[in-house]
Amino acid sequence: MPNPTADTAALDLDVDRASPVPLYHQLAQQLEAAIEQGRLAPGGLLGNEIGLAARLGLSRPTVRQAIQCLVDKGLLVRRRGVGTQVVHNRxxxxxxxxxxxxxxxxxxxxxxxxxxxxxxxxxxxxxxxxxxxxxxxxxxxxxxxxxxxxxxxxxxxxxxxxxxxxxxxxxxxxxxxxxxxxxxxxxxxxxxxxxxxxxxxxxxxxxxxxxxxxxxxxxxxxxxxxxxxxxxxxxxxxxxxxxxxxxxxxxx
Incomplete structure (x- = not known):
């Protein structure tokens, strides 16, 4: 049975370009909060980086860096042939x-x-x-x-x-x-x-x-x-x- 796709489109994601906080870190914080609050369900696939980058007006490397932060924290995992998957929240x-x-x-x-x-x-x-x-x-x-x-x-x-x-x-x-x-x-x-x-x-x-x-x-x-x-x-x-x-x- 295929894994469901985590619905990032339903999330109220936004970045403040005037903030001194790096854009990738702002995005990582919002995605982390969504995971910990259960709005991104464990086991779901995050979807592609290109779509998320286009939606927020960010570069693909910025989105990739945000996702990597959550991979490093153990909240996301990259699976070959599957994609980026939400892990059970801490x-x-x-x-x-x-x-x-x-x-x-x-x-x-x-x-x-x-x-x-x-x-x-x-x-x-x-x-x-x-x-x-x-x-x-x-x-x-x-x-x-x-x-x-x-x-x-x-x-x-x-x-x-x-x-x-x-x-x-x-x-x-x-x-x-x-x-x-x-x-x-x-x-x-x-x-x-x-x-x-x-x-x-x-x-x-x-x-x-x-x-x-x-x-x-x-x-x-x-x-x-x-x-x-x-x-x-x-x-x-x-x-x-x-x-x-x-x-x-x-x-x-």
Whole structure:
């Protein structure tokens, strides 16, 4: 079945030639917004550059440069013999205590999970410090691969104090960890989080459908209940081409 053509003609695209912002960048920003808002549907073909250039009164190299910006961001992909195709829009997440599972559902995506590891293990120095338990104490560990619309998105690794939460059965694959905690009566109050980036190892790349060395977003978070007790320590990896964190900054 052929891919539908993304309807760029229906978009209100315009460029301001008096603006100091380069024309290709203006076009790239408008197309990116259309993709992220769902006005250009994932899987659709963008259409030819000549028609878009003629409509906006731009040169073909300018349009090509705008499209290449979105290819570099992972929002478009060029397929030989097919054309330029819209990729699933990135998941944009607010920096707050929320589960990736819940954020995907809220964004209209279909989250699924494969549980890779579920066990207890001795706490390392780092995990013990994060959870406030003695080094070597037994802690619960679960490692999951989270998908969005059937596409791998994140590799999630979580340590919890032993006995805090029942991780048996199908629930770790059927819902988010924070939803499980709230359902068990564990009140989530605050978290300490660090976001970074690094290249994917061969094993991580294989699981996340990326090439070895591809950029991955890293997120390390320790979550506390309303008594100040650490209830979870997570070290997560996200595909940078499919994921972004939104920050709200306030002037002082």
């Amino acid at each position: 998941v944009r997440r607010p920096v707050e205590i929320s589960s990736l599972y819940d954020d995907l559902e809220a964004a209209g995506r279909h989250p699924t999970t494969t549980v890779l590891v579920r066990t207890t293990r001795p706490a390392t120095i780092a995990v013990a410090a994060a959870l406030g338990v003695p080094e070597g104490a037994e802690v619960s560990y679960v490692e999951r691969l989270r998908y969005a619309d059937g596409e791998p998105l994140a590799l999630l690794r979580n340590h919890l104090p032993a006995g805090l939460l029942d991780l048996s059965g199908d629930r770790p694959a059927a819902t988010g960890l924070y939803r499980m905690m709230r359902g068990a009566g564990i009140p989530l109050h605050s978290a300490r989080q660090t976001v970074g980036a690094r290249p994917a190892t061969a094993e991580e790349a294989g699981r996340l459908a990326e090439s070895e060395g591809a950029a991955l977003l890293t997120m390390e978070r320790t979550t506390f209940d309303d008594t100040g007790r650490a209830v979870e320590h997570g070290t997560h990896l996200y595909r940078a081409s499919r994921h972004a964190f939104d920050f709200q900054l306030l002037a002082r």
